[in-house]
Amino acid sequence: MTIRDIGTGLDPDDANIVRSLVAALRNYGLLFPETEADLEALRKRVEQFDLSLPSQLDDPMQLLMRGRVRRAGSIGHYSDSNVEGQLSQAAREGGEIDPGVQAQMKKDRNDAEEAASGTDAQ
Secondary structure, three states, X not given: OOHHHXXXXXXXXXXXXXXXXXXXXXXXXXXXXXOHHHXXXXXXXXXXXXXXXXXXXXXXXXXXXXXXXXXXXOOOOOOOHHHHHHHHHHHOOOOOXXXXXXXXXXXXXXXXXXXXXXXXXX
């Protein structure tokens, strides 16, 4: 079954809705090309963009030989202890935290950051 077959057998109103949906999906490039004409239209649309590979991907064997690449860590992490403290208090609606719980929370946060950065002490 192809995308062109989807509207067959429906009442005319439903078939029109399906045709409109398919046309919209095709217009946004969300359908796989099915014909040579579809493929050619896709190629023309793709030529408008610079789709060059990053230089580190020029040699795929070198990339594989490097082994597993570590994640760079969290994006947009903001670290200001004063702001964090204020936000934490606001989240608790101003309630106080036991010093033992605070120490455990700090340890958990440090452990999580170390794990994310790959600097686990073993």
